[in-house]
Amino acid sequence: MKLYTYFRSSAAYRVRIALNLKGLAWEAVPVHLVRGGGEQYGADYRALNPAGLVPALDDEGRVLTQSLAIIEYLDETHPEPPLLPANPADRARVRAIAQAIACDLHPLNNLRVLRYLKHELGVSDAQKDAWYRHWVGVGLGAVEAMLAADPATGAFCHGASPSLADCCLVPQVFNARRFDCDLSAMPTVVRIAERCEALEAFRLAAPAQQPDAE
Amino acid sequence: MKLYTYFRSSAAYRVRIALNLKGLAWEAVPVHLVRGGGEQYGADYRALNPAGLVPALDDEGRVLTQSLAIIEYLDETHPEPPLLPANPADRARVRAIAQAIACDLHPLNNLRVLRYLKHELGVSDAQKDAWYRHWVGVGLGAVEAMLAADPATGAFCHGASPSLADCCLVPQVFNARRFDCDLSAMPTVVRIAERCEALEAFRLAAPAQQPDAE
Numbered sequence: 229m230k231l232y233t234y235f236r237s238s239a240a241y242r243v244r245i246a247l248n249l250k251g252l253a254w255e256a257v258p259v260h261l262v263r264g265g266g267e268q269y270g271a272d273y274r275a276l277n278p279a280g281l282v283p284a285l286d287d288e289g290r291v292l293t294q295s296l297a298i299i300e301y302l303d304e305t306h307p308e309p310p311l312l313p314a315n316p317a318d319r320a321r322v323r324a325i326a327q328a329i330a331c332d333l334h335p336l337n338n339l340r341v342l343r344y345l346k347h348e349l350g351v352s353d354a355q356k357d358a359w360y361r362h363w364v365g366v367g368l369g370a371v372e373a374m375l376a377a378d379p380a381t382g383a384f385c386h387g388a389s390p391s392l393a394d395c396c397l398v399p400q401v402f403n404a405r406r407f408d409c410d411l412s413a414m415p416t417v418v419r420i421a422e423r424c425e426a427l428e429a430f431r432l433a434a435p436a437q438q439p440d441a442e
Numbered sequence: 443m444k445l446y447t448y449f450r451s452s453a454a455y456r457v458r459i460a461l462n463l464k465g466l467a468w469e470a471v472p473v474h475l476v477r478g479g480g481e482q483y484g485a486d487y488r489a490l491n492p493a494g495l496v497p498a499l500d501d502e503g504r505v506l507t508q509s510l511a512i513i514e515y516l517d518e519t520h521p522e523p524p525l526l527p528a529n530p531a532d533r534a535r536v537r538a539i540a541q542a543i544a545c546d547l548h549p550l551n552n553l554r555v556l557r558y559l560k561h562e563l564g565v566s567d568a569q570k571d572a573w574y575r576h577w578v579g580v581g582l583g584a585v586e587a588m589l590a591a592d593p594a595t596g597a598f599c600h601g602a603s604p605s606l607a608d609c610c611l612v613p614q615v616f617n618a619r620r621f622d623c624d625l626s627a628m629p630t631v632v633r634i635a636e637r638c639e640a641l642e643a644f645r646l647a648a649p650a651q652q653p654d655a656e
Contacts, residue, residue, distance in 0.1 A: 278587030279542060290531055293588075294545070297537035304530040316518040317504055323511035328493060330541075331508070335549040344576070351563055362558070373492030374507075 229254040230286040232276065234261045234268075235438035238334055239295040240283040241399035244433035246299040249390055250306045257286075258440035261339060296330055299392055311392045322386045325374055325393035329400050333367025337403065357407065364409040368400065372414040381416065383423055390424060398424045402435065443468045444500040446490065448475045448482075449652035452548055453509040454497040455613035458647035460513040463604055464520045471500075472654035475553060510537075510544055513606055525606045536600045539588055539607035543614050547581025551617065571621065578623040582614065586628040595630065597637055604638060612638045616649065 231247065233240035233256050247254045259282050260267045267273060268280045277284040277293045285292045285301075292298050303311045312319045335341070337360050345351045345359060375381045385393035401421040404411060411418050424430045435441055445461065447454040447470050461468045473496050474481045481487060482494045491498040491507045499506045499515075506512045517525045526533045549555070551574050559565045559573060589595045599607035615635040618625060625632050638644045649655055 278591065279546065279584035281546065281584075292531070292534045292538065294538035294541040296545070297534045297541055300537060301530050301534040304533065316515050317506070319518065320506045320511045320515040323514060324506065324508040327508040327511055327544075331510070331545050331549055332493065332495065335545055336555065340580075341550065344573070345563075348576075349559075349563065349565055349569060349573075355563060359558070359563075362562075366554075370493035370495075377492065 229288075230257050231255070232257045232259050232273070232282055232284040232286070233438065233440075234259055234282050235435040235441045237261065237282045238399040238403055239281070239330075241402070241433055241435065242295045242330075242395045243283045243285065243298050243302075244438075245390075245395045245398065245430055246302050246311060246392075248429035248433050249309065249311065249395075250302055252302070252306060256439050258438075260440070296326060296392070296396075299395060303392070309389065311390070311395065313386060313391070318380065318386065321378070321380060322391045322393045325371060325385050326396040328371050328374065329367065329396040332370065333363055334396075334400060334403075336363040336367075360407050361409045364400075364404045364407070365413075368404060368409075368411070368414050368417055371397070372417050375416040375420070381420075383420070385420055390427070390429070394420065394424050394430075397421055398430055443502075444471050445469070446471045446473050446487070446496055446498040446500070447652065447654075448473055448496050449649040449655045451475065451496045452613040452617055453495070453544075455616070455647055455649065456509045456544075456609045457497045457499065457512050457516075458652075459604075459609045459612065459644055460516050460525060460606075462643035462647050463523065463525065463609075464516055466516070466520060470653055472652075474654070510540060510606070510610075513609060517606070523603065525604070525609065527600060527605070532594065532600065535592070535594060536605045536607045539585060539599050540610045542585050542588065543581065543610040546584065547577055548614060548617075550577040550581075574621050575623050578614075578618045578621070579627075582618060582623075582625070582628050582631055585611070586631050589630040589634070595634075597634070599634055604641070604643070608634065608638050608644075611635055612644055 231254050274280055276291050285298045292301055312322055345356050380386055382388045384390050398421050445468050473487055488494055490505050499512045506515055526536055559570050594600055596602045598604050612635050
């Protein structure tokens with residue numbers, strides 16, 4: 229499998245974790261999101277993914293997009309170890325945690341949004357940083373409440389093994405630290421992220437370990 | 443089942459469509475997102491959904507959050523008619539279309555984001571409208587490319603029956619029209635949305651049909 233990826237892309241990072249947890253062999257095809265205005269907007273990449281976003285996964289010529297859809301596909305085609313629990317209510321909980329990050333939080337702090345704030349709306353760097361930290365606070369605060377209040381939370385977001393939710397949590401915590409966000413009100417989030425980061429599958433998926441890391 | 447909903451919430455609208463497509467009996471519990479600063483931030487609702495967002499679904503005392511997670515739960519617990527295709531690659535395609543809307547587009551134009559732009563960043567109404575239309579153009583433009591280029595697209599986003607993708611598409615097109623966005627470059631999106639809107643399940647889920655419609 230080939231993963232079109234950028235070392236710092238949070239969505240690509242999620243899929244890298246999932247590929248590693250599944251023990252699958254994969255090759256990184258770097259797409260530079262910044263250089264030359266962004267390689268993701270070039271005709272070559274647009275032909276693969278019209279949305280001009282990473283990641284995209286090429287599985288023997290079939291190209292898949294959207295990180296959560298890709299991870300569910302990997303879970304359906306390579307069931308072991310499972311990244312979703314067996315019963316519907318538990319599956320819904322894991323997906324809801326993942327989506328609280330992937331739908332409610334991450335899109336607001338994406339590169340193209342920060343660029344719009346700066347170039348179209350002319351906000352200052354301080355305002356941009358405040359925006360970033362505001363949505364991390366709101367978004368990871370919601371995730372903390374979902375995790376801390378629920379006995380289904382274990383060493384990981386759901387029970388004793390990593391799931392789709394953890395694939396989303398760790399890249400978001402990485403981003404939050406990179407932008408010096410205050411995570412002191414989110415002890416469960418931090419505890420689980422640190423537990424994940426001790427695993428090789430997560431460690432090898434980290435931005436600094438990628439061939440395109442800068 | 444009880445659905446905590448707001449007539450204009452795009453995410454609640456998705457779940458209303460899914461409940462109707464499944465032919466399930468459900469009761470609307472309106473949560474007013476504007477009145478009094480937003481009932482979704484009250485302690486009563488936060489106890490149900492710490493994220494303070496609609497929708498939430500109460501299925502015999504089990505509370506589920508996040509619209510896509512809820513719809514997948516409904517599809518797993520009430521399989522007929524299916525809202526996802528049978529094979530993994532097709533399922534990934536439907537989820538990717540849904541997520542192109544629910545992750546890449548909708549979060550940027552959510553009420554709380556528009557409020558932040560206005561109250562924290564002091565942008566003008568014209569700038570706020572331009573922001574809204576920009577992300578609709580980018581986001582639905584990507585969906586149009588995903589749909590128009592793929593022979594798997596049929597009368598609906600995927601084949602000949604409505605899926606999770608259509609549950610997401612119709613509310614987003616509703617929003618786009620409400621904000622006078624130009625959809626002339628998105629003929630496939632518009633064609634499919636109109637096809638869906640002719641079905642009773644979609645019609646009865648529309649904002650104007652809700653008990654809390656204003």
